[in-house]
Amino acid sequence: MLQAIGLTSTPRRDQPAAVDDLTFEARPGSVTALLGAPGAGKTMTLRLMLGLEHGRGVAYFRGRPLHRIPHPVREVGVLLGDVPGHPGRTARGQLRMLCAAAGVPASRADDLLDVVGLGALRDERLGNLSLGMDRRLGIATALLGDPHTLVLDAPSAGLSPRETSWLHGLLHAHAVQGGTVLYTTDDPKEAARAADRVVTIDAGRLVADQDAASFSGTRLRPRVAIRTPHAARLADALSKEARAGRRSVEVVADGGSRLTVYGSSCPEIGETAFRHGVLVHQLADEIGDSGPVPAARQSDEDDVPPVEGESVLVRLPVPAARRTSALPPALEARPLRGPLRPVRYELRRMFGVKTAPLISAAVLLVSLAVALPLARTGTTPLSGLLAAWPALLPLPPAAMGAGLIGALSYGDEYRHPALAGARGTVPRRLGLLFAKLMVTGVVAVLLALLAAVADGGALRLVYGAGAVPLPHDWPALCAGWSGLALGCAWAGLLGAGVFRITAAGVTAVVAVPVLVVPLVRKVLAGPSAHPLGGLVDRLRQLSWLGRPHGTDSWLLSLLRLATRPEATALALSLAALFCAFLFTGLRRKARW
Template sequence: MIQAFGLTSDPRKELPPAVDDVSFEAHAGRVTALLGPPGAGKTTALRLMLELQQGRGLTYFRGRPLHRIAHPSREVGVLLGDVPGHPARTVRGHLRMLCAAAGVPVRRADEVLEVVGLVSLREERLGTLSRGMDRRLGLACALLADPHTLMLDDPADGLSTRESRWLYGVLRAHATQGGTVLLTTADPKEAARTADRVITLDQGRLVADQDAADFSRTRLRPRVAVRTPHAARLAALLAKDARTAQRSVEIVREGGNRLSVYGSTCADIGELAFRHDVLVHQLADEIGDMGPRAAERQEGQAEATEIPGEAQGAGHSGHSEKSPGAPSPLPSLPPPISVRPAPSPLRPLRYELRRAAGVGTGFLTTAAVLVVSALIALVLARIGHTPQARLLAAWPRELPLPPAALGAGLLGALAFGDEFRHPALAADRGTVPRRLGLLAAKLLVSGVTALSLAVLTVGCDAEVLYLVYGRELAEVPVDWLSLGVSWIGLVVGCAWAGVLAAGVFRSTTAGLAAVVAVPILVVPMVHKVLEGPGVRSAAGFPLRVREVLLMQWPFGGERYLAAGARVVAQPVGGALMLSLTALLCAYLLTTLRTRVR
């Protein structure tokens, strides 16, 4: 059951709020429709209920606000707009990734694909799906965690009649099993046909809250649409004929050459027009919406007697319509609604692995790095005068960073940048999460990826140099341990800098820019600080560390510590450590700020 109290959006500039003091209930086991024309505030109401938009009011899902529910996706399934997934990800891969985020077994992806009829398209890319298939996938995402409540914004928009009938059949089945369904629509006939209760919004205000039967009786009226160049004459003839036959007929002039006739039939109107030689261009049965603004539109236009009892029926608008002067049961100023951050995945490491392996960007980047590194190594070997360590790393002095470090930084930036570009985690829960569990998973996966890339790059470069120039240029340097630690620290550090910067600045481009800024901006600053007057030199820092640690570590562990100390003592290593520390602090500050808010 959903209970919404006093939903009010924050107004923009001098405009009135899109939703103004809206209260209603959606009961379990029933389908409830929010009806209104475009701009009536239906979508804004849903976003306020889901705490995705700033405003005021309260919404309870089975007695609890959304931010008090431990696992919101298991309580509320949401479909707002298109599925915000990576266009290169497969349908099945996208659902399996969301399974890890929701903490449900991976077989659930295949189960919901069976329900929505996408089994045959499970290997299709999201970017190739039609509108109907995208709607089916959105419904599958909403059903994935088996929620009690479904909230859907105009789910049948752009669908064919057959697809719409199927969609509403699934929603009806969910309600029949005891679930709550709340959907929005602009079509009154669709609302009357598919919902058990219809809540009508107009210009941000609730104007009616009715059972579907009452809605159909009082708001949907059969009529005959007539187009004729002699609209005034035909209207007068119809009114005269109605008075003669003592029938209740209402004729509405809708501008131009169009008439809407209530209480008559196409046959009667056609025969009357034929007898009086009135030319008719259109004569058709229609179902019209006699909503709250229809009376204003028709005022002064009716040219026949009213249907008995119509005024009484049109005035009925359910128990939620407020009468003038009636005391309001809600406080004058409902509590504020603040945008809540999305919860982190319940299984962050599994989620991150499926996210990274679900698209080919990482594999293409790795292949491009290996090819470019091999080519640069060959060019450096041909030119000569390049130290062996830089030759194996394919790092000429003219480049700020080697291709492997740039590739690792790009992969790290994509790890968080894609969350903001294709926010699969934040489709229905607000901002992309910056929780420490998700960060740790991304750092771990990006670190292992960078480590693999560093080893593969050196191995491929050595193999290519051996094949082209012989064993001499492929020899391992004598101080391979310290060089290896420095190399791995550089590549992994660049990957982590990309992850943290993309998480802080919400952009892949900003993440990669932060990686490139280390050798271009931070290293010169570190040089300037260290070489300034009054600053003591850090030379001999690794040796002094070894002297302090008098005991010998098992398995020669002191050598690895000394190698790590050499990395930190280098300008690039120190600058990278400084950048990582600053980015981590910025990330933690943003995380704490969202939690306090």
């Protein structure tokens, strides 16, 4: 059972609370519709229940708040708004990425795509999906962990009548198996037709909590819809017979050939039309909303927008005739938990689109294009040649590419928030951070080494082996290249994570050589009573290091790299960004 008790949102500025002391429940084995006009507070109610907005009150999912459920992905499936995701990712790749985050088998992605009717479009990119396909993918995302409760915000918005019928069948199939379904809608007729219980709210307050039959009887008014080429004649005849029989009958001309009659029935109207020789094309019992009608809606009668002045119609609900749709197979095992969940997610997130491979290819091409002319001039040292790093550039191409990949790691996360709506599938914040640090670090190191190898091979091929001798301190050079690329990748990642934008991550990378390094050099070069000069030699003389024979030169090179201003500036920048990331994360967490 899903229970919402005293939900109240935090008012913004001088505005009243969007949700004010709202209490209701959604029972297992039934579909509950949260009904309200646009702006009534339906979406805010769902976000309060899921802990995505500030406010008071509590929501219990089978007796427990969401943050105390060990496996939230098995308890609640969420669809809020459009399905977020990188437009270049395929539908199958999107679900497999979320499977990794949720800890469920990757094969479930294919099962869900078949259930929601997207099996033939599994390799279609998200940017090419229509609105109906997007909603189907959102339903698949909500069903990912085989949850007991479905919380859906306007799942039928923009769907055709056929797709809406399929959606309602799927929701009822979930309820038949003992699940709980809560979805929002602004259409009273859809709520009467598709839900077992209707909770009506207005301005964030509870108006009514009724079963579907009671709701239909109190909110929806029975009527008869007529289509005839002689609408005026039939309306006049119906009015005259009603006055003669002293019956309360209301005839409304909806424009053109349509009439709506309240207070009569199909047999009575048919007999009147027969007696007066009026041709009738359509005669059907329907129900109409007696309350406020949303501004924009489509007619379920013929799937075309109604003409101006025309009411929107719907068939009488027939609960016994509801059709159910197939559901995906149940998950037998609990979702896997552990440090590999966010790592698998990050790997599929990074390599599910072509951005990282394209950046790597561009880095190699630029590095080669810079290294070959530098070698011809003969003014650049060997270390600069292999890294393709002239004095004109603040960073070598490999380091800039690594920084961009790191910035996109969190930049794309906030630009295309695949995990935003599904709170139960999000790995722990620090777990996701460490996974991103690990994956981007490995990619950055490989990119730096690959660029150095490619530059060295190209230089040997063009200018001969004598032009590029193997440095005697190549391990230290490799460590320096790797450390620089690793630091840039992490600086970009943390910068984008703190400011939630890719550009901020790239700025953090460029700021290190442009701003931080000159400041560090100025500090180190200033007057001091105890200068740092000779630190490397003094460290070398420490006897307790226990160095193996032959490692003096390597250790000396590493120590010199570690004490360079660039390394100090990068370490300071990373420390500041990491503290800022933790501070912003803890501050957001404390707000809840």
